[in-house]
Amino acid sequence: MRNGFVAGLGLASLAALALAGCGKAVGDTPAGAATSGVTDALIAAAPQDEWLSYGRDYGEQRFSPLDAINAGNVAQLGLAWSVDFDTARGQEATPLMHDGVLYTTTAWSMVKAYDARTGKVIWEYDPKVPREQLVSACCDAVNRGAALYGDKIYVGTLDGRLIALDQKTGKVVFDKVVVPDRQNYAITGAPRVVKGRIVIGAGGGEYRARGYIAAYDAQTGTPVWTFHTVPGNPKDGFENKAMEAAAKTWTGDWWTLGGGGTVWDGITYDPKTNLILFGTGNAEPWNPAPAGRSGDSLYTSSIVAVNADTGAYAWHYQETPEDRWDFDSDAQITLADVTIDGKPRHVALHAPKNGHVYVLDAQTGQFLSATPFVPVNWTTGIDPKTGRPTINPEARYEKTGKPFIGLPGAGGAHSWQPQSFSPKTNLLYIPANVAGFPYFAAKDWKPSGMGFQTAIDGYATAMPADPKVQAGALAGTTGALIAWDVANRKVAWRVDQVSPWNGGILSTAGNLVFQGNAQGQFVAYSADKGQKLWSFPAQSGIVAAPMTYAIGGEQYVAVMVGWGGVWDVATGILAHKGGASRNISRLLVFKLGAKGQLPSPPPSNAGPLDPPPLTGTPQQVAHGGQLYGRYCNVCHGDAAVAGGVNPDLRHSGAIGSAEGIKMVVLDGALHEAGMVSFKSVLSADDAEAIRQYLISRANEDKALEAKTGQRIGKGTARN
Template identity: 35%
Template sequence: MKRSASLRQTTLFVAMLALSGGVVAADYAPVTDARLGAAATDNGWLMYRRDYTSSGYAPFEGINTANVTGLKQVWDYKTGFDQGHEAPPIVNGDTMFITTPKNELIAFQASTGKQLWKYQHDLSKVGLKTVCCDVVNRGVALYGNDVYMATLDNYVVALDGPTGKVVWKQQLAPSDKGTAMTLAPLVVKGKVIVGLSGGEYGARGFITALDAKTGKTLWKQYTIPAPNEPGGKTWPKGAYKTGGGGAWLTGTYDTDTDTLFWGVGNPGPWLATLRPGDNLYTDSVIAMNPATGKIKWHYQYTPNDTWDYDGTNETVLTDITYEGTAHKALVSASRNGWFYAIDRVDGKLIYAKKFATATSVSGFKDGKPVTDPALRPTVDKEVFTCPSFLGGKNWWPISVDPQTHMAYVPTMHTCMTIKGATVAYKAGLPFLGETFKVVADPAHKEGWGSVQAIDVNTGEQAWTHPSKLPWNSGMLSTAGGLLFSGSADGHLYAFDAKTGKVLWTSPQMTSGSIGVPSTWVVDGKQYVGIYAGWGGATPIWGGDMAKDEAVANIPVGGHLYVFSL
């Protein structure tokens, strides 16, 4: 469905919306290419990780180390959902958009919490049993007057930002076959770019671009190459069709080189003895031409992965100086326990340093990871290795602060036992071929999680904040010298970004947080928002961690909190 050009139709719709209880957002400013390119300095929060570099950093000083203790809750909203709440508030001017589990999209006045409109995507005919790791959604993208959401049944839906009217919707893959979309879209030059998940079900992942105005597919790039494509020979015959490679987190865009970076997930099945070879482009970051989707280069974090060490984690673009040499880098804290700095122009490794106990990926040779053959499971062999498949870091995004030159990493301290099992592919059923159990990291005695700061110029830890509970929330740093993140026991923390000292914690929220905080300014006043709403992979797949009484008793229930001075 395309946008109507009729003023009378628009007026009629607005009148009907008002009668039904909806409100039209006033003074809504279109989100142009220029505004997206300058999102780092915008008063709002225009995209998933604030700007195209995925920095998660805002240049706001209104809330700072001197006055953060004065933060108070100014409004809140209960969603009514008990699943994981993972989306950041996306803000344009004084209009906020946020998504819930099961694809509800709500618009608020960002300064007051006044609800403007609500859209509920129809999932009544979708089973959702094959959606991996909770029925979550990680937010929206903005462009022009429209707001875009990807859905659990593989639609991209465009709605009019001021009114909530559906502009178009396009389904990209069948539902109920083990695929879903949970990521926030990324808009680049009029293209809405999304990726598919489903690596645990033998899906063949892809990244695709849609025309922002019409929803028409402009290009589609599979993450698993066919035999006649570059990288195709890294798979056994026919295996590419069920090779996994989900692209289920939002990518990054380099405006200087016109390059799109996207993380690619684990291969399928998990058991690597069934698919010898490097299995490109799984567990990789791929650099693409955003006009065509063509791959320019790749870097593979874990070749021939057999531990579910997805390479989807966000890549943050930042300039670093390593051992006296300046680099235009991208940095990523990988599931495999290594913090990578990669040259974002040519894809060459600058450095890799451990940020968690990491044994499966044992080192590097000629810039490429080396894995320990003794720690590869088979049908006849169980191994103990670190980190667990949940990773040294899972999807929760890092932030990189240009003032401190630190990356802030929500860290998981787990290991696992893992053993091969027989498996055959069948559409819509799990395609793993391994059994596993998550256990505590014996080398880490301080709990399941931590927040740590890593100096991006060296890759070395600058400070750490240990946590008895897992730390599954995203990171937000600001020019006020602060780092914000939510805890599993239901508080928003404000750390001193330089030292890691806890400067403020919010009053008790109703649930643990796996949310991604964001911040914005309206009429000169700065706000910080975050979801409480425990869920996601940890309580489903967490093994001994999920059985820990303190973790098992974390309350659920979605609740959005907004704070200001």
Template identity: 35%
Template sequence: MRATTWGSPTSPARRRLLLCGAALASVLAPAIASVAQAADYPSVTSERLAKAASDDGWLMYRRDYASDGYAPFDNINTGNVARLKVVFDYTSDLKTGHEAAPIVNGNMMFVTTPKNRLIALDATTGKLIWKYEHDLSKVGLKTVCCDVVNRGVALYEDKVYMATLDNHVVALDAKTGKVQWQEKLNAPDVGYAMTLAPLIVKGKVVVGVSGGEYGARGFVEALDAGTGKMAWKTYTIPAPNEPGGDTWPKGAYKTGGGAAWLTGTYDPETDTLLWGVGNPGPWLATLRPGDNLYTDSVIAMNPADGKVKWHYQYTPNDTWDYDGTNETVVTDINYQGKPYKAVVSASRNGWFYAIDRTNGKLIYAEKFAHATSVAGFKDGKPYTDNDLRPTVDKEVFTCPSFLGGKNWWPISISPQTHMAYVPTLHSCMTMKGGTVNYKAGLPFLGESFKVVHDPDNKNWGAVQAIDLDTGKQVWNYESALPWSDGTLATAGGLVFSGSADGYFMAFDAKTGKVLWKSEQLSSGIIGVPTTYRVDDKQYVAIWAGWGGGVPIWGGDMVPDVMDIPVGGHLYVFALE
């Protein structure tokens, strides 16, 4: 692998990236190509999923039901990580964001690309086993936000499951790539899309939809893993006759947003699904007075029927697009001498939350980024600064920007250090209200905005470690460019994450010291890193492939990100 010389601000890569928000139409034909003989495929039973934390593979999006992004492997460790080398790679010809987590079972890796291509590879050599291309040729995808990405698959028994941009869930034979069933959830081009990796719980495929920027009423849906038939469907915006329905003006729930576009978490101990819910619609809050449940919240659901047990709202009556879809990570903490069963999350609004997962009560909240609009907490609930709420007559300056103190990129936690590892953005914004009318398939915002530099920090990004028992920062690694990648923690005392300028890095989990840095890869990194073992050899995998929301919405803030080459390249590392 050789270092890449990236082009000038007028390079073709820059021009392509400027157009990526508009160039959403796909002209893919469905294709399944059986290229190599699939290896013996161990069935992914419910028992294996329950014990995924100790499996040699990487069986689900965040490895296990706790969503902690931690692997108990120490083959690669602080003493030998400097010997990491690329052992195989795979190139995608697509020029948009590559965000998926490589999923591994036995000797097979499953990885998705933008525009719903699913690739099965030999996990040790990279040899292609089969490839599936979902047919998007009849779909305009004009309401997909932000970028035509996919974040990965779920595995169950002998099937692999993918959610698609045109609102289908597809089940394929894991060994051959042949479609077993395909179920349509909603019509595309009216605000709905799916970009998340599904979650398998008790024989059900659980997914959520995108579309908050288009006023699409969000929902989480569970399908039977064997047949694809709907088991239950829970709307994230309650109707007037449902609990929380009185937090909306009359009729507003129908266009209330609340997309559920990131993979949730399952807590077997309390038999609870935990799912993050996104921003309300329209963005301008003066048009929808009230708390607007369950937007900007984590909701706890019964996995048998989808009924909501409890909720916690991170940002009431959100008018800054602070969302609430960030990962929900299950862990136990000891706060001020008292033990808690917690769910933790680094919210876009700039606060790190620990919530009691048995009842939804706040344990603590601490700032991890510059946060002004969510001003503090009273009786366990957040309150906001009214002076920082935009109206049609008032422009405000607030922090963080709508890109968040952290965007969708997942945190990881380590039971060794009892720390959370948080990718962080340093940005603020100006925002002003405007007029808006709802029309299906068109943006439903009512605000104009501009992302600007955080005046309190000279850099645009960071990776930081947070003590889970206190919410306080332990170490911090600053980055001149935005940090736009998730983190992976391992028993080797390491934290892996990738930079916008194309370097995959290993940090000392205790101190934050950079112990290894790859040669410059072909593109910036926004993929979710994973690790796995085959025949007791540990591998680490990551997509390089710049794109996603930062260059589309925040490219003006850091001109350098517009010069990052695009195009997907999967890299798999191991010790030489």
């Protein structure tokens, strides 16, 4: 199999695919299909006043035909109502609206229902996800949204359950564990509805996960089909010919660590072809050397298409062969009908973490183009015919033995924050990150029973307490809102932003583009030119994507607010570049002429750095730094500088006591807050070494703050 073409399945399979795309399979009504309430036909028609699915329509365009709020009057937009949540984690959901009820999910997979006009609470549901589950989730306790179908609402939970609730009451209809295990898999993505089935995958690409996507009967939660994205142990045989073909692109004992390729976001159903297109995550571990991995490692970092009825493989296109940079392809996949080279084409538009805008034929996967939208150095170019990248030899850091500053970095040129396509402007609006990442292969790395399994040395690449280095890193870490001309493969307009990790996009027929940002501003731009027309101070960074709806002819715009996610928890000092790194979790709803006001933000609970003196040896500090880089920095931040959601350990009282740090790290004294025991992988001596490293870092930053007069991190930590 080579990129972009259906091959190796035989003429019979090709014929079956053709029938599935244009014959009776599309019109069939599966046993679990809804005949009232939110139906397949209603989702396909995408009523303009409602927002029924994650991307509003099957094509995931996130474009609304509403225009009551438009470029001419958006300056009159005001706060209609708001709700503050009882959690201070990242908020990534897109609300849904049906029959006057606004539904949303929050951190810890909670579900809320409000009167969409007034904000009155109708019902609330808490799946009671154990806080200990946080150790098995890559990037905060986030949830990106729910799905509506029939008379039910569906949510995937952080601890791997698929739950159906009654739309009117919030009562549980079914609650089923759908992940292979809860140690390596977590669900943060929004389910999709496809012909009476709920389709969803799971995260876990940094653990021991084998990626998959699965369909479940919407009425019962019973599994209907599953498609794995990487092959299992060849000795056990292969589930299908697609897995057999993929196994030829792997070497080593990849299955012992799962393989990766997780489907944690980026799922799109195409009724025109009856295909489900989805993105897959990185191969695991990132550093391929310890697993003896080489080759393309299919179907990781790819777009894959399967038949919606059976889950059978149709085609794939691999965007990042032999991925060693965490270049997941899980970003949103958008379907559009555009004119390319003078011909109308039905295409899939994708702007994944690796920094290119890809255009593929939606039915066959044929590669049409790939164009960088940010600076890129992992590849020296992409073949215009095959779509295969030429890997920069310096980017193979496990072979060179040298650090590699990758552009883009592991945070991605574009991560999960949804893009939007406007058929009125024919522009694709991308929330872009302009940021690098230092990759350095860990020496003598062995897999362990807890934590990330990336084989990357996080201590050697940690941000040093050097003001010149920090200033350079901060200056080179920015973001942008990019309006991409799909037909001409170029930037139509661009708004440069202070930092990365800004919110997802909504475009409307009112010539508007809405986006929240890391500075805590919710902003409206003109869709055709990118002119800033309006903004609202939300008091906290915004990473979620807005949506819009109308009731009685009056249009509303809603957005979830709450700083968090991987950029906040893992990037240390860089997480504070935007200046609004504190978390105030809330839902904001706007309409024309409204005059609502937010309460004053609470004061910061961060005091000055006041660490105990360093008593450890240099060897202890170095050992503790290695352990911190492997087990701690993904939650508590690079170089022990937290982003604002998780505790900043430089400020922790526990580092003043050897016994105190043991109680937390080994005995699990704070397990109910998500800090589980690491005694299965760490000893008492290891815990003490980590403590000495934290003391060392706190003292370094205290001295640096005294020298520069500037705070390093905020120290804010709330659960």
